[in-house]
Amino acid sequence: MTHSKPISAIPNSLRLMVWLLCGIVPCVSGCSNNTQPQEQPKAVSFWPPSPDEPRLQYLTSFEKSSDVEPPKSSLDRIITGNDPQEVLPISKPYGVKMWQGKIYICDLKQHAVIILDLRNHVTRVLGITGNLHLDTPTDIAIAPDGTKYVSDMARGAVVVFNPADQQIAVFTHPNFKPVGVAIFNDELAVADFQAQRVEVLDRASGQSRRIVGSAGMDDGQFVRPLSLTYDAQGNLYVCDVFKCRVQKFDREGKLVKAFGTINATAGNFVRPKHIAVDADGILYVVDAAFQNVQLFDASGRTLTFFGSAGLHPGAMQLPAGICVTDDPQNLALFKDQVHPAFEAQRLILVTNQFGRAKVGVYALGKLKPGKTISDIAQSRNAVPSGMDTGTGTTRPTTLPALPPDDAGPHAAPHP
Numbered sequence: 556m557t558h559s560k561p562i563s564a565i566p567n568s569l570r571l572m573v574w575l576l577c578g579i580v581p582c583v584s585g586c587s588n589n590t591q592p593q594e595q596p597k598a599v600s601f602w603p604p605s606p607d608e609p610r611l612q613y614l615t616s617f618e619k620s621s622d623v624e625p626p627k628s629s630l631d632r633i634i635t636g637n638d639p640q641e642v643l644p645i646s647k648p649y650g651v652k653m654w655q656g657k658i659y660i661c662d663l664k665q666h667a668v669i670i671l672d673l674r675n676h677v678t679r680v681l682g683i684t685g686n687l688h689l690d691t692p693t694d695i696a697i698a699p700d701g702t703k704y705v706s707d708m709a710r711g712a713v714v715v716f717n718p719a720d721q722q723i724a725v726f727t728h729p730n731f732k733p734v735g736v737a738i739f740n741d742e743l744a745v746a747d748f749q750a751q752r753v754e755v756l757d758r759a760s761g762q763s764r765r766i767v768g769s770a771g772m773d774d775g776q777f778v779r780p781l782s783l784t785y786d787a788q789g790n791l792y793v794c795d796v797f798k799c800r801v802q803k804f805d806r807e808g809k810l811v812k813a814f815g816t817i818n819a820t821a822g823n824f825v826r827p828k829h830i831a832v833d834a835d836g837i838l839y840v841v842d843a844a845f846q847n848v849q850l851f852d853a854s855g856r857t858l859t860f861f862g863s864a865g866l867h868p869g870a871m872q873l874p875a876g877i878c879v880t881d882d883p884q885n886l887a888l889f890k891d892q893v894h895p896a897f898e899a900q901r902l903i904l905v906t907n908q909f910g911r912a913k914v915g916v917y918a919l920g921k922l923k924p925g926k927t928i929s930d931i932a933q934s935r936n937a938v939p940s941g942m943d944t945g946t947g948t949t950r951p952t953t954l955p956a957l958p959p960d961d962a963g964p965h966a967a968p969h970p
Contacts, residue, residue: 598868598934598935598936599612599613599868599894599931599934599935599936600612600613600867600868600869600935600936600938601613601897601931601935601936601938602859602860602861602862602938603859603861604937604938604939605928605932605935605937606928608921608922608928609897609921609922609928609931609935610859610861610919610920610921611859611861611903611917611918611919611920612893612894612897612899612917612918612920613868613869613915613916613917614889614892614893614902614916614917614918615889615892615915615916616911616912616913616914616915616916617645617658617671617912617913617914617916618644618645618911618912618913618914619642619643619644619645620641620642620643620644620669620671620678621642622671623671623672623673623676623677623678624676624677624678625676643665643669643678643680645660645662645665645669645913645914646662646663646664646665646913647662647663647664647665647908648660648661648662648663648669648875648876648906648907648908648913648914649661649662649663649692649693649694649829649875649876649906649908650692650693650694650695650706650735650782650829650875650876650906651695651876651877651878651904651905651906651914652695652696652697652878653878653880653882653885653902653904654697654701654880655701655882655884655885656672656673656674656884656885656888657670657671657672657673657674658670658671658673658904658914659681659695659697659703660876660906660913660914661692661693661694661695661705661876662692663691663692663693665680666682666683666688666689666690666691666692667680667681667682667683667689667692668680668681668682668689668692668695668703668705669681670720671914673888674888679720681703681705681716681720682705682714682722684722685714685721685722686722686725687707687710687712687714687722687725689705689707689710689714690707690709690710691707691708691709691710692705692706692707693706693707693708693733693734693735694706694734694735694736694782694829694876695736696736696737696738696743697738698738698758700718701717701718702715702716702717702718702758703715703716703717703720704716704736704738704743704758705736706733706734706735706736706745706746707733708732708733708734708748710727711727711730711731711732711733712725712726712727712731712733713725713726713727713733713736713743713745713756713761715761724761726743726745726756726761730749730750731747731749731750732747732748732749732750733745733746733747733748734746734747734748734780734781734782735780735781735782735783735829736783737783737784737785737791738758738785739785739789739791740789741757741758741759742755742756742757742758742764743755743756743757743758744756744767744783744785744791746780746781746782746783746793747780748779748780748781750770751768751769751770751771751776751777751778751779751780752766752767752768752769752770752777752780753766753767753768753777753780753783753791753793753804754766754767755767755808765808766808767791767793767804767808768780768793768802768804768808772798774800774802774810774813775802775810775813777793777795777798777802778795778797778798779795779796779797779798780793780794780795780796781794781795781796781827781828781829782794782828782829782830783830784830784831784832784838785832786832786836786853787834787836789805789806790803790804790805790806790811791803791804791805791808792804792830792832792838794827794828794829794830794840795827796826796827796828798817799815799816799817799818799823799824799825799826799827800813800814800815800816800824801813801814801815801827801830801838801840801851801855803853803855812853812854812855813855814851814855815827815840815855819844819845821849821857821860822849822851822857824840824842824844824845824849825842825843825844825845826842826843826844827840827841827842827843828841828842828843828874828875828876828877829841829875829876829877830877831877831878831879831903832879833879833881833901833919834881834901836852836853837850837851837852837858838850838851838852838853839877839879839903841874841875841876841877841905842874843873843874843875845860845863846862846863846864846870846871846872846873846874847860847861847862847863847871847874848860848861848862848874848877848903848905861917862874862905862915862917863938863939864939865938865939867936867937867938867939868936869912869915869917869936869938870910870912870938871905871907871912871915872907872908872909872910872912873907873908873909874905874906874907874908874915875906875907875908876904876905876906877903877904877905877906878903878904879901879902879903879904879919880901880902880904881900881901881902885902886899886901886902886918889902889916889918892916893918893920894931894934896922896923896926896930896931897918897920897921897922897923897926897931898920898921898922898923899918899919899920900918900919900920900921901918901919901920902916902917902918902919903916903917903918903919904916904917905917
């Protein structure tokens with residue numbers, strides 16, 4: 556079972572009757588003002604920064620349930636009273652996924668997965684009922700059939716929910732510290748923070764199938780594997796937050812590629828967190844120190860990056876989780892936020908543990924045919940790049956200061 560806070564659902568016939576009785580039916584004709592003020596272009600954040608051609612646009616963000624649920628209407632207040640509308644904040648988000656118009660957010664402070672249902676304008680909470688309540692949900696993976704797998708480091712378990720969001724299973728064993736989960740076909744890969752390895756499970760039974768990697772500093776080994784993702788071919792990417800390195804393994808668990816080191820220049824990492832890969836094989840790596848997301852191709856070559864610290868729309872504050880979706884139905888939910896000259900091809904969601912933009916939404920795309928940089932110049936925000944490219948450019952080289960209460964990547968119990 557899940558806790559829900561839906562908007563009022565009142566039949567149209569009842570609404571009309573109440574409007575008539577209360578004398579609040581609006582004028583149908585003769586009282587409208589056709590003179591509308593000219594809408595000014597909204598300031599929009601694009602990356603790469605000007606004067607480069609944009610490839611990513613910041614769209615919007617979510618901070619609390621009321622960002623999804625509309626406020627009570629006058630009619631609702633008449634019928635249900637003036638009781639305050641309950642608001643659920645997104646407090647300390649980590650892993651995130653979007654599936655069928657819903658955003659699933661692992662919230663460490665709320666000890667639950669918060670579900671923002673964008674289509675139905677409701678908020679629900681996952682993991683507060685059932686045999687095992689969630690404690691520190693760090694990541695979530697969602698299968699095509701809607702089955703959900705949530706890693707809980709403090710509980711030492713992966714908690715499984717069916718498509719109706721009911722708890723149906725718990726995968727666990729002694730000294731298990733799962734922090735990241737990813738799905739490919741009938742397999743569930745789990746990053747074990749304590750055992751310093753990846754365990755691949757049968758996602759139906761939870762039985763172990765094989766182990767990928769071992770403890771150590773060499774390539775093919777891990778110190779603190781934090782997050783992981785599969786590409787379309789079933790290759791497994793694993794991000795090690797301690798080694799500041801991403802490693803790619805084939806279907807048999809053999810190392811294919813490793814890249815990245817501790818360095819404050821593009822293509823390297825300082826505090827890498829979650830990773831994601833899109834349908835084109837582009838890999839996205841969140842870095843809490845750079846406060847941005849870097850994009851790589853399948854060989855580990857740096858493509859670009861977006862996000863930075865600051866007060867501009869799209870700024871990041873201790874980012875952690877990321878997911879990518881090119882589902883047309885998900886894209887359609889944000890079509891009004893996309894600049895008229897920009898063509899959005901997929902969505903990128905990034906969680907921030909501080910600030911108001913707890914879940915930032917970005918679009919990867921390009922200028923529409925026939926459009927040029929001049930078509931977005933008037934509404935383009937000035938955004939800092941936030942990192943050094945290592946080419947002697949004017950991009951800032953100083954890493955932004957982290958909040959003082961950040962536990963850091965190696966502290967326990969939180970990764």
